[in-house]
Amino acid sequence: MLRFVRNWKALFLLSLLTVGCGDAVCTSRRCLAEMLIKKGLLSQPQTDYCSNVIRVPFIEYQTLAVNTKDLRLISRLQADIVWLDPELKWNTSEYNYEYVVLPVGKVWTPEILVTNGIVSTMKHRSKDLIVQSDGILRHSVIINAEVNCEVNLFNYPFAFDSCPVAIQSWSDGGCGSYLILERVYSADGSQGDWKTESVEIQNLTDVRQYILVNLSIKPTNPFVTLLMPSLLILLADMVSFALPLEGGERNGFKVTLVLSFTVFLNILNDILPGDSSCSPIIRTHFCICLVLLVFSMLVSLVLTRLARDGGLIFCCGSKGTVPDNTEVKADVSVVQISSPEEDGRMLKRVVNFLEAVDADTLKKDRHLKFANNLDKAFFWFYSIGGTVYFIAMITVMVKYRCVVNHFEFWY
Known part of the structure; x- marks a missing residue:
């Protein structure tokens, strides 16, 4: 019996030593962390x-x-x-x-x-x-x-x-x-x-x-892809005034420029920024460029008609049309000269024909000269106006400040 009591005392003392050693280990940093975790403080500090x-x-x-x-x-x-x-x-x-x-x-x-x-x-x-x-x-x-x-x-x-x-x-x-x-x-x-x-x-x-x-x-990429093409197309339109009015080459070239610029705008539809209270002025710029190109094309078409017939479309037609050479040749071929009187009448008809040709040539020259003078005047007006417009537009793009209220979300 005494031996049994001694064994229980030994076991009790051993358990006390074990508990004491556990308490000593619990002073480590990790045990400190576990102690704080056990508090379960998941709510906001009050x-x-x-x-x-x-x-x-x-x-x-x-x-x-x-x-x-x-x-x-x-x-x-x-x-x-x-x-x-x-x-x-x-x-x-x-x-x-x-x-x-x-x-x-x-x-x-x-x-x-x-x-x-x-x-x-x-x-x-x-x-x-x-x-x-x-x-x-x-x-x-x-x-x-x-x-x-x-x-x-x-x-x-x-x-x-x-x-x-x-x-x-x-x-x-x-x-x-x-x-x-x-x-x-x-x-x-x-x-x-x-x-x-x-x-x-x-x-x-x-x-x-x-x-x-x-x-x-950073303006480099948008300037190269947006502004420069419009500038170059308008510059090409200005240089196209060097082509002659007669022949139709200028009108075909201008129509090609208008179509090219229209395709260019369709491509840029997905690239241009969205609309806002301060809408991008570059949209207005492209609209003005398209209007200038179409206006230049229409003026060129009207001047071509004016240089040829001396009148505008459906307004003034040509007068005193000279007969074709084939008709004259046919008329001359059947005439038989049988006397000096007939010879004089035939000579008079030839003279009248040549005078009519000269008069028609002078008339066409006057029409062409008048149309060329108008063309030169429009060229200088178009060139100076286009240059002033581009300078003014770029100045507005750089200098003007549009104010936007960014604090409407706070009410």
Whole structure:
């Protein structure tokens, strides 16, 4: 019996030693993490003011694309966030560690929203976050947002504008989370035809904060593919005045230019930006170019008619038509000269014929000279007017500023 009691005492002491050794192991960093996980704090930290302040010390912003058809700004943001959860503090005298790593899904993490985002998704950059001994948590998230931004395209292809990306966290009735944005940095600012000039944090109110993205289009590609072809086609139309009025070569060439420009506009229908409150003036430019080409073609057709007949279409016909040579030859061939009187009458008829030919030739020369004078006058008017128009249009594209209200989503 005494031996049995001694065995039980030995087992009891051994269990005490085992428990003591377990407590000693539990002071490790991993055991500290398991202790914090067991608290199961998945709800937002609650304070007396029913609100929680989320600091965002750094945001890395990147413009992925600018959709000029649907007027969308596609962005990527990587944000570092810091917040306080007092119930995740620990005593450094028991656990001698300043930091511990916890899984993201085991504690509450704030959600960052893009107010004016049509599509906005937030995902965690890592599956873990850092907790400090004073209850401060540090984490990093990635936000992909498609923002509805009515980009000012009036100056296209020299467009420039600013788009706000409004950042906020959830709050309602004074409860929730409030963000404090501190610093933003633009990474890889050149994407496609658009370039991110700068980004800055601005505030409308204490709770309405946004990142102002200053954008500009790189004009080289649109200028080469849009403006230069229209300039060259109009230049070719001006040079076509060097072709003679008679013969029809000029009219055929001008008709070809009009058809070519029409095909060019049909091809550009899917390339030109979409419409907005500040509609791209380049649409008006193409319309004016087409009107100029058609007007030049019509003037050339009218001058060709004027050079030939001395009158406009369906207005004035030619007078005193000279008989064809075949008819004259036939008439002369049947005449038999039998006397000096007949010879004189025949000679008179030949003289009248030659005078009529000379008169008709002089008349045609006058018509041609008059038409050529009008053609030269129209050429100088067309050339000077076209040059002034192009200079004025490019000046308006570069200098004029159309104002767009980008904050209509806040009401």
